[in-house]
Amino acid sequence: MNLTTAEENYLKAIYHLSEEGKKSVSTNDVAAEMNTKPASVSDMLRKLGEKEVIQYRKYYGVHITEEGKRRALQTIRKHRLWEVFLVEKLNFAWDEVHEVAEELEHIQSPLLIQRLDAFLNFPKFDPHGDPIPDEYGDVRSRPRIPLNEMEVDQSGQIVAVKDSSAAFLRYLDKVGAYIGARIKVLDKVEFDGSLEILVDQKKTLFMSKDVGSNILVLQS
Amino acid sequence: MNLTTAEENYLKAIYHLSEEGKKSVSTNDVAAEMNTKPASVSDMLRKLGEKEVIQYRKYYGVHITEEGKRRALQTIRKHRLWEVFLVEKLNFAWDEVHEVAEELEHIQSPLLIQRLDAFLNFPKFDPHGDPIPDEYGDVRSRPRIPLNEMEVDQSGQIVAVKDSSAAFLRYLDKVGAYIGARIKVLDKVEFDGSLEILVDQKKTLFMSKDVGSNILVLQS
DNA sequence: AAAATAATTTAGCTATATCTAAATAAATAT
């Protein structure tokens, strides 16, 4: 049984919301995430329930099923592989890839994805540092902490961002930070939690606690 | 004003039918080409007429407009660039690419196509030997003749096929012919027009007149 | 020129995916 593009997008949104720890995901949550109206969501939840990728009880929100999770992870896998392709092969900036990947992820061809994966040399993380699920939906994530929770003198590598809005990504680019950059915490201001960071053993960078909390670091 | 995926597909079909020399393209022709019913075509022609990519007079078929031609060629350009990508980078066989390219051609991102074009080194022909229109819809085609119209002892290179059905492409693969192969006509049987061909200065190949008429050759 | 046939269009239906407005259920506050 196949899902339409719209259904795939809803399922992906429900998967992401489910991962945020809540027991169940509400109609309103989904509407906010998808930028649609709750009325449209109700209808879609009924359909997804019938297709058994979610468990839906009217008025009480939804739970994603195992089958639903599997399918959402397939879509996420495709999205992230295309992002790697766009950045590494077509020289897109990492803040330009999301929209296009959002379209590419719905192309139906298991062979295409297999070949793309091989062509890209089986990448394990996308350009934002998010892990790429394997064919079976397994994800190997790296242990990572927000930059602002590191101690002075500790070092690591930027591997992901929490807020991947275009605005934030552009900001990072501007100040010379990027996924993969090697960093060291030079100073933490006790008063406001702002940080002084050494990037790639060259540049010194000042950032607010807020910015720091949006940057995830693999410690070394 | 944008076209939907379905509208793009109809327009492409109308463009191809228009190229076959007829003055105007009929509803039935389009229905046959698109595997839909004439009733559905009537409706779509009305819409495409309103969007001014075709000129539509009820009961008298359609003419594609300049704007329509420009748009059809953009879609064809995208389709053929993706085919090159699938064959050259992802190692697809040339008889496996059509379906996937049919989906990929509808991704909306001028930047993507620009970058893909550059990544592929600005190819001028797709894996079937068909020319790739440039950004402005200009097409440079090579003069080419059907293999069965060549004389004995003449040489050339296979650059395209007329019938690009999967069955025919598989047949060619099986017998060791391919786009790009250098060939020489060793013999033509007067009785039935069948041919004896030397492929890549190594293999000898016998083929019927029918097969020969489906293979297009750039003479040298 | 009328009749028969073929091509095309229209009308009305289905399915998807959205919306607004109204109705209803659940949660919260008094």
Add this chain to the structure above:
DNA sequence: ATATTTATTTAGATATAGCTAAATTATTTT
């Protein structure tokens, strides 16, 4: 425990893209 507020669903639209069956127009045959 009742009233208010919030969340959710239902009902009824709209738009796209397809279908069948009936109606209409164009073409061909006699």
